[in-house]
Amino acid sequence: MSAPAADETHRPWRDRLARVGLPVVALLLGCAMWELLVWAYAIPPYELPAPSAIAATLVEDRALLVESLMATLATTAQGFALAVVGGAGLAILFSQSRWLENTLYPYAVILQVTPVVAIAPLLLIYLPQPLAVLACAWIVAFFPMLANTTLGLHSVDHNLDDLFSLYGASRLQRLVRLQIPAALPMMLAGGKIAGGLSLIGAVVAEIAAGSAGAGSGLAFRIAESGYRLNVPRMFAALLLLSAAGIAIFAALSFASWLILRRWHESALVRAP
């Protein structure tokens, strides 16, 4: 079906406006209704705080909340970094030894399928609290890196593989010049998943540790504020956690685009 030409040329601009504008309008409408309901029914803030009350708490408690945010982000970043190094590193080792892969891969799967909420209390017994939180952030982020890198290293073009054989490439040459570049798009996709998961792992461990009374991360603030019925602060901390998750995803997506833009299909913008 052919649409009028003028319509075609306006579509990108209108699409973009709709993509950014509509969610913002929905958010504003939602907040306005929320504010109105709280005001109309005179709901006390310890039951449901109004958006304005949450915003006020965000400003009022900013020192405490930002400090907690930094603590959680630091754990997340460390867990993510360790997962990237560990997951990609182990996958590279696996690619060099089928024997090692067959021995260890099942345990990596077990680590992944066991819910981290259930592991966290045990880790808190055996490890000092900050280390246990870090371990949780690492455990959940580790597997996507391992699985994606393993898949990537196995998906080398067969003819390119033959070409490397033809010129007598060493194992190291094959790894560095063929397997790792070929695996890069999948590794970056794994990284995007791992970044979000390490935040979840850190939060889960902080919540589990929260009842033990130690810690200073955002999730701990949520648990603590819950005991004190400081509901506005719970919402404020939750808001910051969401923002952190979005920021992590956006940053990793941008990094991925930056690395792949010259050559990978996923980074190619095609005319509609």
Place this chain on the structure above:
Amino acid sequence: MTPVVTLRGVGKAFPNGTLALQNLDLTVNRGEFVSLLGPSGCGKSTALRLIAGLARPSGGAVVWGSGGTPARGDLGVVFQEPTLMPWASVAANVRLPLRLTHRPDNAEALVADMLARVGLDGFAKAYPRELSGGMRMRVSIARALVTNPELLLMDEPFAALDEITRFRLDNALLDLWQELGKTVVFVTHSVFEAVYLSTRIVVMTPRPGRVAADIAIDAPFPRGETFRTSAPYAALCRTVAQALAGAMGESLA
């Protein structure tokens, strides 16, 4: 005539029981442009892989004129697909064989020279996805030739290209072959392409592949569009097509 490589009674059976080649005898001499012509699945690609050393024969032997085995970089291979590294620039792709065989001295000059010879100067920094199918294949040919190999093996390299591009690349390939004085083994299922390019056509039987006919194409070089539309070309095509039909157990109507 100096033999570059000789296949002596070569057979190849795959683990699944398929017998791809049986008792294949073939000598490729220096400076020849030999086409292996046959129907799909006659084992011509397998024969090429055996010569390249990418597979081992299950019977017979591949004997090199030099006596031993070819050194790294003495062979160039062009596959059906351009088989470029998408993450590397054109120059880096062409340079790959030099890197892998540790011949870094004047590598840049060699790469630039090869790119110029295949008509791609100015594209060194481009990435494969920015090139057309024909240009990608030119990069692939430049890469195969950059180590100055004794023997160039080509496995239906132009089969996926449109006819206009294929004719252009046929001509470019013939020019390179004459300029550089290489020996070429070219796998194809096109009678017309084989006759246009070759000094010799080896017609193979369907599985298991053997040599059914060995036809010299002694039309003079350089060959161009006048040759492609000439009566002798048509007559040669008919001879080769008849040999191919004979190899397949059919008769040409």
